[in-house]
Amino acid sequence: MSTITTGPSAPAEEDTSSSAARWASSLLRSVGGQNVSLIGALAVVLVLFGSLNDNYLGWNNIQGIGEAITIMGLLTVVQTVVIICGGLDVSVGSQAGLASVVSAMAFTSTGSNALLGMGAAIGIGAFAGLLNGLIIVYGRVNPVIATLAGLAAYKGIAQLISDGRAQGYVLNDSIFIFLGRGKVAGLPVMVWILILVALGVHVLLKYTDIGRNVYAIGGNDTAARLAGININKYLVCVYILIGAVSAVAGILLTARTGSGQPVSGSEGLELKAITAAALGGCVLKGGKGGIGGIILAVALLGALENGLTVQGINAFWQNVAQGALLVVAVVIQQRRNGERAVGLPA
Incomplete structure (x- = not known):
């Protein structure tokens, strides 16, 4: 004769459900609500355009999106640093265009020496950033x-x-070819450069005293100054970093197009970088932001732009969508921070 044992199973089920809820809550906190929203938006864009075009989610097109977002991604990463520090740089696109021209012209004038061309570009980019920083800090000019x-x-x-x-022709050089068209472990070299720069900046911001000081300056510059942080030095160094990385973006533009581009390919990048930074969670008044959300925002903008292009939608609508996204991102920030609307009672 068998014995049937009965007992209260509800508590066990409740424990399981509460454990799952705690796990989900912990995961949400670690990922961040902003990043979850970006992941959801990116998934919607991918599914939408993937259903409209069979080739959209193909590996070749995914790689193409990766290459297309690299230059914007590099500029967004360093734009994030200066925004966290309480500043802004709307000249990154022009710096990239100048570096692109310099890299190609120095390459051709030095007997096709790619390293000298790249060194000259990074030097001019760092100098442009230094000039910006000095004007802002010592000229007391609004960023x-x-x-x-x-x-x-x-x-x-x-x-x-x-x-x-357009100046010069660099695609007869193995280094420029490798940068613009090479692949490592199945991914374009350009994408690897973006990944390495993003990881480097992430480590700098999150795990070093320099990063903590950058957040402190953007959060409350008066308290940072009283804590002994040399704000002027930090601001100048941040703008030098922006100039140098913008020059790297310009070099990749040269490698991708095959020649130095004074305007084409770099115009409008500053707006894209600011839009991606705002979408990625950077508070434009400073003190908040992170690289994880920035990369997701860059991927979202790239996937949306590519999808609109694949569908043959007029490129002018991409600018409209970009402007709308920037407004939406800033409105969401304002609401989350509890800031009252301008001119309305609190």
Whole structure:
């Protein structure tokens, strides 16, 4: 005769469900609500355009998206650093265009020496960043105004030295070919460069005293100054970093297109970088932001732009979508921070 044992199973089920809820809550906290939203939006974009075009989710197109977002991604990563620090740089696109021209012209003038061409580009980029930083810190000029002047000046210099035309031809050089078209472990070299730069900046911000000081300056510059942080030095160094990485983006632009581009390929990158930074969780008044959300935002913008292009939608609509995304990102930030609307009672 068998004995049937009965007992309360509800508590066990409740324990299981509460454990799952705690696990989900812990996962959400570690990933971040902002990043979860970006992952969801990216999934929607991929599924939508994948259902409209069979080739959209193909490996070749995915690699193409990766290559297309690399230059914007590099500029967004360093834009994130300066935004966290409480500043802004709207001249990154012009700096990339100037570096692109310099890399190609130095390459051809030095007997096709790729390393000298790249070194000259990074040098001019770092100098442009240094100039921006000095104007902002010691000229006491608002960062937006100072870098807006840089946007016009660096673009003008690039056009002057190139006569407004593409310069040189670099695709007869193995180094430029490797940078622009090479692959490592199945991924384009350009994508690997973005990954390495993003990881480096992530480690810098999250695990070093330098990163903690950058957050402190953006969060409360008065408290940071009283804590003994040399704010002027940090700001100048941040703008030098932006210039150097913008130059790397310019070198990749040269490698990808085969020649130095004074404007084409770099114009409008500053707006894309700011949009991606805002979407990725950077608070534009400083003190908050991270690289994980930035990479997701860059991927989202790249997937959306590629999908619109694949569907044959007018490129002008991409600008409309980009502007709308920037407004949405800033509105969400304002709501999350509990800031009252301008001109309305709290």
